[in-house]
Amino acid sequence: MTAFEINNVNLFYSDFQALHDVNLKVNKHEITAFIGPSGCGKSTLLRALNRMNDLIDGCRVEGEVLLNGVDIYKEMDVNVLRKRVGMVFQKPNPFPMSVYDNIAYGPRVHGIKSKPQLNEIVERCLRDAAIWDEVKDRLKKSALSLSGGQQQRLCIARSLAVQPDVLLMDEPTSALDPISTAKIEELVIQLKKQYTVVIVTHNMQQATRISDNTGFFLMGEMIEYGKTSDIFSVPSDKRTEDYITGRFG
Amino acid sequence: MSSKRKIINILNHARVYFGIGVSLAILLSILLLIIINGIQSLSFEFVFSLSAPRGFSLMPMIINTFIIVIFALVIALPLGIGAAIYLNEYAKPNSNVVKVVRACIVTLSGIPSIIYGLFGFLFYVIALGWTWSLRAGIFTVSIMILPILIRSTEDALRAIPVSYRMGSYALGAGKFHTIRKVVVPAAINGILASVILSIGRVVGETAALLLTAGTLLDMPQNLSSSGATLSVFMYLITVEHGDMQRAYATALVLMTFVLGLNLLANFIARKLKKV
Ligand SMILES: Nc1ncnc2c1ncn2[C@@H]1O[C@H](COP(=O)(O)OP(=O)(O)OP(=O)(O)O)[C@@H](O)[C@H]1O
Ligand SMILES: [Mg+2]
Numbered sequence: 001m002t003a004f005e006i007n008n009v010n011l012f013y014s015d016f017q018a019l020h021d022v023n024l025k026v027n028k029h030e031i032t033a034f035i036g037p038s039g040c041g042k043s044t045l046l047r048a049l050n051r052m053n054d055l056i057d058g059c060r061v062e063g064e065v066l067l068n069g070v071d072i073y074k075e076m077d078v079n080v081l082r083k084r085v086g087m088v089f090q091k092p093n094p095f096p097m098s099v100y101d102n103i104a105y106g107p108r109v110h111g112i113k114s115k116p117q118l119n120e121i122v123e124r125c126l127r128d129a130a131i132w133d134e135v136k137d138r139l140k141k142s143a144l145s146l147s148g149g150q151q152q153r154l155c156i157a158r159s160l161a162v163q164p165d166v167l168l169m170d171e172p173t174s175a176l177d178p179i180s181t182a183k184i185e186e187l188v189i190q191l192k193k194q195y196t197v198v199i200v201t202h203n204m205q206q207a208t209r210i211s212d213n214t215g216f217f218l219m220g221e222m223i224e225y226g227k228t229s230d231i232f233s234v235p236s237d238k239r240t241e242d243y244i245t246g247r248f249g
Numbered sequence: 250m251s252s253k254r255k256i257i258n259i260l261n262h263a264r265v266y267f268g269i270g271v272s273l274a275i276l277l278s279i280l281l282l283i284i285i286n287g288i289q290s291l292s293f294e295f296v297f298s299l300s301a302p303r304g305f306s307l308m309p310m311i312i313n314t315f316i317i318v319i320f321a322l323v324i325a326l327p328l329g330i331g332a333a334i335y336l337n338e339y340a341k342p343n344s345n346v347v348k349v350v351r352a353c354i355v356t357l358s359g360i361p362s363i364i365y366g367l368f369g370f371l372f373y374v375i376a377l378g379w380t381w382s383l384r385a386g387i388f389t390v391s392i393m394i395l396p397i398l399i400r401s402t403e404d405a406l407r408a409i410p411v412s413y414r415m416g417s418y419a420l421g422a423g424k425f426h427t428i429r430k431v432v433v434p435a436a437i438n439g440i441l442a443s444v445i446l447s448i449g450r451v452v453g454e455t456a457a458l459l460l461t462a463g464t465l466l467d468m469p470q471n472l473s474s475s476g477a478t479l480s481v482f483m484y485l486i487t488v489e490h491g492d493m494q495r496a497y498a499t500a501l502v503l504m505t506f507v508l509g510l511n512l513l514a515n516f517i518a519r520k521l522k523k524v
Pocket of ligand 1: 013016018036037038039040041042043044045056
């Protein structure tokens with residue numbers, strides 16, 4: 001089962017071409033990792049999947065991106081798309097509101113007003129993001145008072161609250177300590193039962209630990225894409241091999 | 250630490266403490282001067298009486314000041330916040346329109362208040378035939394505080410990190426919703442600061458109001474009544490009557506009044522932040 005089908009995508013920032021003819025399929029209920037050296041276009045491709053690039057002046061996308069067979073650029077309202085495809089950012093970015101209001105923000109955007117229903121969503125999402133026990137007594141406290149790792153799990157919970165199909169994560173642990181990182185990795189593995197996850201990471205061990213499929217990118221091109229176990233044991237491209245063995249990047 | 254560094258260190262500390270000491274001393278002596286002198290001639294009658302002869306009760310002036318402050322904010326605040334949101338969130342940055350508007354705002358905020366007074370007098374009082382009236386005063390000071398409101402609201406909006414907006418967009422929220430529910434609430438402290446600044450500006454204004462709201466010391470009947478504010482009254486009794494006792498008492502009431510309004514603004518902002 002395919003969540004995203006990316007066909008011949010070329011992406012331009014004004015004159016600069018950041019993605020060249022990218023083709024790949026993201027499977028449902030699997031974790032797909034994008035790896036590659038800095039500036040190779042991982043974040044760019046990720047942002048193309050929920051059209052966050054729309055917010056960048058001069059950014060242009062060619063080719064097609066299908067979500068469950070529907071073209072997200074031509075046949076889907078952008079806010080509907082972003083409800084179905086959530087995003088977690090590199091730096092935790094909770095809103096300057098209470099923990100509760102952070103989680104309830106998304107559901108409220110999409111018209112849920114009933115207090116009991118919101119209570120239920122908040123608790124369920126915080127539990128799903130493995131942070132409920134740490135914040136259940138401080139739901140009314142500002143989210144900014146949480147630690148970095150807690151803030152990131154809160155942001156994951158916030159994304160889950162609108163019941164997305166897919167979760168995009170752009171280096172979600174790069175700003176965190178090893179213990180918080182381990183917690184989030186464990187969480188991501190749990191999440192794939194219900195969600196499809198696409199994660200960008202610089203950390204090769206992380207990719208092998210959690211992902212089912214890996215795509216390797218270099219200068220805007222997808223060099224190789226396949227089962228994570230294959231990519232890391234028997235890469236078919238010399239450049240992939242050089243990268244994962246640490247010879248450049 | 251070498252002895253030379255030590256001495257420099259001590260000198261630096263001394264300089265800082267001297268600076269703090271002098272500013273505190275000046276502030277305190279002004280406050281004390283007003284409190285000590287003011288309290289002597291302050292009486293319940295002088296502040297609250299509704300039947301005292303003209304100029305011997307501050308009640309009409311308190312009410313005039315309150316009316317002018319509140320109405321001016323009611324007019325200027327939505328305009329100011331709206332303009333700031335437009336400039337900061339919607340207008341193309343660096344477009345010519347924005348450049349011209351910004352230049353106007355900066356110029357307007359530097360104009361002495363008597364010029365606003367003159368404009369209000371010629372336009373509202375004479376041309377529109379409103380005579381000296383609270384509404385002429387209100388509309389004049391509304392224009393006067395608009396640049397303050399726009400500029401500081403814009404600063405507050407600019408200070409909100411892009412990551413908040415991204416977080417909101419990524420959840421499927423539209424631009425307007427994001428501004429209303431995330432950006433503006435996050436900027437509420439900055440907006441509050443501009444409101445307090447504006448209140449101070451209006452309450453302390455004499456020149457512009459003397460020319461537009463007039464100098465009548467009676468209870469206002471409606472918005473077309475002329476009416477002196479506390480500051481205008483202080484000016485009148487100091488300059489025209491030389492009555493320093495009443496001036497000090499008025500100053501004390503004026504300070505309390507500003508403090509009260511600021512607390513009120515603070516309270517409202519905190520309530521707004523909750524939702
Ligand atoms: N907003 C933008 N405007 C113009 N060029 C951009 C923009 N964002 C990214 N680029 C360029 O596009 C290319 C890919 O950037 P991208 O951020 O996708 O890389 P990345 O693989 O995520 O790198 P990193 O691992 O450092 O996060 C880079 O050359 C970058 O300079
Ligand atoms: Mg990146």
